[in-house]
Amino acid sequence: MSAHVVAVDVGTSAVRAIAVDTGGQVLAHRRIARTSGLGGDTFDATELDRDVRAALAGVSGGPAPTALAVAAHIGTVAVDTDHRPVGRGGGWADSQGVPRLAALGDPTVRRLLRTAGRPALTGGALAHFMGMEPGPASTVRALLSPKDFLVARLTGRLTADTISAAYTLASDVRRRAWNTGLDPGLLPPQSEPTSVVGTLTAEAAAATGLPVGLPVVAGGPDGSVGIGLLLGGADGVIADVAGTTDVIGRLLPSPDGVPDRAVLNPSVLPGRFVAGGATGLTGGAVAQWRSLVGAVEDERLAAVPPGANGLTVLPAMTGARFPTWRSGARGALLGQRPGHDAACLLRAAQEAAAFTVREGVDLLDPTGTLPVVMAGGATRGRHVARLRADILARPLLISPQPDVTLLGAAALAFLGSGLDTDLDSVRERLIGRPRTVEPDAARAERYGLLHSRWRELRDAADSADSVYGADSAYGGDR
Numbered sequence: 001m002s003a004h005v006v007a008v009d010v011g012t013s014a015v016r017a018i019a020v021d022t023g024g025q026v027l028a029h030r031r032i033a034r035t036s037g038l039g040g041d042t043f044d045a046t047e048l049d050r051d052v053r054a055a056l057a058g059v060s061g062g063p064a065p066t067a068l069a070v071a072a073h074i075g076t077v078a079v080d081t082d083h084r085p086v087g088r089g090g091g092w093a094d095s096q097g098v099p100r101l102a103a104l105g106d107p108t109v110r111r112l113l114r115t116a117g118r119p120a121l122t123g124g125a126l127a128h129f130m131g132m133e134p135g136p137a138s139t140v141r142a143l144l145s146p147k148d149f150l151v152a153r154l155t156g157r158l159t160a161d162t163i164s165a166a167y168t169l170a171s172d173v174r175r176r177a178w179n180t181g182l183d184p185g186l187l188p189p190q191s192e193p194t195s196v197v198g199t200l201t202a203e204a205a206a207a208t209g210l211p212v213g214l215p216v217v218a219g220g221p222d223g224s225v226g227i228g229l230l231l232g233g234a235d236g237v238i239a240d241v242a243g244t245t246d247v248i249g250r251l252l253p254s255p256d257g258v259p260d261r262a263v264l265n266p267s268v269l270p271g272r273f274v275a276g277g278a279t280g281l282t283g284g285a286v287a288q289w290r291s292l293v294g295a296v297e298d299e300r301l302a303a304v305p306p307g308a309n310g311l312t313v314l315p316a317m318t319g320a321r322f323p324t325w326r327s328g329a330r331g332a333l334l335g336q337r338p339g340h341d342a343a344c345l346l347r348a349a350q351e352a353a354a355f356t357v358r359e360g361v362d363l364l365d366p367t368g369t370l371p372v373v374m375a376g377g378a379t380r381g382r383h384v385a386r387l388r389a390d391i392l393a394r395p396l397l398i399s400p401q402p403d404v405t406l407l408g409a410a411a412l413a414f415l416g417s418g419l420d421t422d423l424d425s426v427r428e429r430l431i432g433r434p435r436t437v438e439p440d441a442a443r444a445e446r447y448g449l450l451h452s453r454w455r456e457l458r459d460a461a462d463s464a465d466s467v468y469g470a471d472s473a474y475g476g477d478r
Contacts, residue, residue, distance in 0.1 A: 097131025277322025
């Protein structure tokens with residue numbers, strides 16, 4: 001067996017682990033379904049730790065790997081001196097403590113957001129800690145992302161990769177360092193995503209079947225890790241990791257010139273940055289509607305004309321994020337008539353997901369010329385790729401491998417272990433060359449008009465929500 005690494009991806013519905021060799025061949029794969037909060041508002045961090053260890057045990061047979069890396073959804077796990085969770089973990093939709101943080105006043109909040117590279121107040125470790133009751137809070141030793149919690153449990157060491165740190169609201173994203181105006185006592189040292197930050201303890205090795213002393217790489221948030229693999233070192237393309245939510249990003253040579261309403265994150269590459277953000281529910285909204293109306297054949301969906309025969313879906317069931325940042329936005333079904341069937345409804349939901357993505361993509365590239373490289377579950381259906389290309393009105397580059405968050409974690413392990421030194425060459429081996437889907441000119445023109453109409457309906461619905469107090473001045477984030 002050639003040299004290989006082990007990678008873990010913690011998603012909203014499952015934990016997945018793989019062993020993959022330097023040629024890109026997957027040697028072993030294990031999936032563990034999650035049952036604890038699904039990574040949204042809260043989750044059981046102890047249960048997540050058990051799931052990750054079980055997944056690693058499923059890929060640990062054979063020769064020893066060279067390194068291990070983890071990618072996971074963002075959130076917060078408060079831990080005590082023994083690295084045990086204090087209370088439930090906060091998932092990507094965790095809003096605990098946001099009202100208390102907002103109560104610090106507009107100047108303070110604006111300063112925090114500007115330093116952290118965030119356009120909106122959305123939670124994070126700082127807000128989570130402020131929302132804890134005094135008793136539990138007094139036992140907290142450190143505030144960690146879910147991924148950094150898992151690294152701590154595997155290695156016994158506390159660390160935070162620079163991208164996860166950016167989501168705490170306590171980091172100066174441009175300096176890749178903790179904000180000097182805040183008490184750093186609860187925040188571990190920061191490391192680059194490709195850095196080796198520890199080795200597997202004897203206890204973790206016994207639980208997983210992996211060797212004691214296995215180097216563990218810092219890793220990062222799942223969407224950012226997937227974007228890092230899709231982009232490599234290319235700044236002339238926009239990446240879209242399409243899952244429960246679409247995570248969109250464009251590589252920047254410096255932190256200057258970030259578009260308004262875009263998140264600024266460190267890249268997985270040292271010294272580089274990514275502008276973009278997570279949209280909120282897109283693929284998740286399509287899946288929710290599919291669970292309600294049942295399966296519909298792809299051919300029937302593809303046959304529905306642009307505009308879904310007048311049916312409109314607003315997908316923001318848990319609030320709108322990048323680029324509008326309206327946490328009180330809610331989903332809606334508009335224009336329904338007796339003649340609409342399940343195919344119309346699902347097609348309208350797919351259009352809504354693509355309309356949401358287009359708004360973010362156009363913000364990152366107002367010229368409308370850059371192609372979009374796309375991966376994730378939505379790419380498995382050819383008609384969805386065609387729909388996305390037509391609605392985005394740009395060339396769409398479809399990754400041959402949809403699981404770029406999991407393979408992205410493997411890429412970080414390759415780079416951190418020294419098995420490779422170039423992210424572009426790792427990408428070539430792990431996911432190969434994308435296929436191009438060009439937009440149809442006539443359909444793209446039609447969808448341009450429909451997108452404008454969709455935004456008008458969305459804004460009107462959001463305004464109605466604001467009248468009844470559903471919205472927030474600071475919005476929300478993944």
